[in-house]
Amino acid sequence: MATSELIYSVSELNREAKRLLASHFMTVRVEGEVSNFSAPSSGHWYFTLKDAQAQVRCAMFRGQQQRLGFRPGNGDRVIASAQVSLYEPRGDYQLVVEHLEQAGDGALRQAFEKLKTKLLNEGLFDESRKQPIPLIPRKIGVITSPSGAAIHDILTVLKRRFPVVPILIYPVAVQGESAKFEIQAALETANRRKDADVIILARGGGSLEDLWAFNEEIVARAIAGSHIPVISGIGHEVDFTIADFVADLRAPTPSAAAEHAVPNQAEWLGGFRFMENQLIEKLRRQLSQHRQRLNWLEKALQIQHPGERLQRNAQRLDELEQRLNKAMQLTLKQNQHRLTLGSQKLKQFQPIDKIAQHQQQLQYLQQRLQRAMDLKLVTLKRQQAGISQTLQAVSPLSTLERGYAIVQQHDTSKIVKAAADVALDTLIDTRLAKGRIVSQVKEIIRD
Structure with a gap:
């Protein structure tokens, strides 16, 4: 039949064109920019791929989208793997997209x-494999x-x-x-x-x-x-x-x-200044504490000093002497009162014959009282002398006066009681009755 006699209906023409496109083109890869993107409720995607001179309609059905890791949008550059086809109802030439990948930045x-x-x-x-950054490199x-x-x-x-x-x-x-x-x-x-x-x-x-x-x-x-x-x-x-x-x-x-x-060096310097102030304040507190302890030790040493004990005993002796004088005066007053009463009675009854006797007895009592007072004073003075001698005997100064010495470690001031307390070539202080000697240990003899 001559070509002029072959008449196609529109449907037949579009169907033949679709078959021709499908048979001529296998899967093609087309790069372009997405525009007119739409995603209706059916889940299919419809869009246009375009470049500077042309454009082509595209359709991507829902089943093909599951393999994609992204959703295209208007302005994206993509590479479409598609079948060339024709949409028969409208006679539109289109691509049926099977796969999409991002082009340019998308590929990157x-x-x-x-x-x-x-x-x-x-x-x-x-x-766990990351290394710490050094504080100050x-x-x-x-x-x-x-x-x-x-x-x-x-x-x-x-x-x-x-x-x-x-x-x-x-x-x-x-x-x-x-x-x-x-x-x-x-x-x-x-x-x-x-x-x-x-x-x-x-x-x-x-x-x-x-x-x-x-x-x-x-x-x-x-x-x-x-x-x-x-x-x-x-x-x-x-x-x-x-x-x-x-x-x-x-x-x-x-x-x-x-x-x-x-x-930040400013923060570090500020931290150093803060620590410096803290250190100074701590040193001040420690110095104050040591100063208080030193004062306490000095007072404790003064209390235990033999001179202090002698002074306290002397004060006690003065106190006893005052009490004795008061007792003697009280006794004298009592006797004088009794004498006065006796005299009054004597005058009242006029015991002339007993006056001389009472006078003798009074003189005798006065003598006894005087002797008792003298004896008490002698006894107290002897006790005072004994206490003084005892204190003098136990005083370290008396020991030094007899030729003895006190040996201390030079660095620590610890008393040396045995030869094992010192080591060779160390310094020792020897305190005498007058002055002290600093010497170095050259030989140690352990008895």
């Missing part, structure tokens, strides 16, 4: 998540670009917080294909030379592609293998890289990494 993020999962399963992110190593803003920020913070710590810079590229190798080499060099106590790995902010050197597996393993603690300060606070997860400490920015690397 997929690679990021894949490596992150791999290293996480290997334990490279475990807190003797030297700090900085791995970064020598011309970027990050090195200026780091040096400024280190100078402000703790300027005495030396800084060793390892210049590396932080972007581009060679960056990961240079960073790895710098880490290995620092560990081989043992140049620093802590390493700051840093760069300024940028896109995911700009920061990609710090998401490379070779860099992650170099950080994990470092015997020197590593602080990462990459990008801005919202940026996370694989290096951040592996590093011993992650800082949100290069400046923050520098702050974590050294203490």
